[in-house]
Amino acid sequence: NLPAARLLPSSAxxxxxxxxxxxxxxxxxxxxxxxxxxxxxxxTVLNHKLDKKVWSNTVATVIEPTPPLRPLPFHI
Incomplete structure (x- = not known):
């Protein structure tokens, strides 16, 4: 539970x-x-990169692309 994760705004x-x-x-x-x-x-983590890069990749990993809308089934 990282305090920074509670403070950083969501990129979404x-x-x-x-x-x-x-x-x-x-x-x-x-x-x-x-x-x-x-x-x-x-x-990034395994190669011991800088914290800034780790956080950047963390944000990129957790942000999910918005899935396309599925059409609603049409019933008569």
Missing amino acids: GRGTLRSDLLRLVSSIGSNNFNIKRFTPLLK
């Missing part, structure tokens, strides 16, 4: 980075989870 425009991280954690068990999203972040 709603809430904080902490709320983005919580949404990510809940998506891990879903069918929409893509482990490849974590590759750049893991490489």
Whole structure:
């Protein structure tokens, strides 16, 4: 539980980075989870890059692209 995550605003425009991280954690068990999203972040951490780069990749990892709207089924 990092204090900075509670203070940094969400790049998605709603809430904080902490709320983005919580949404990510809940998506891990879903069918929409893509482990490849974590590759750049893991490489950054494992290569001991600067904190600024780690945070940048963290934000990029947790921000989910907005999925396209699905058409509603039409019933007569």
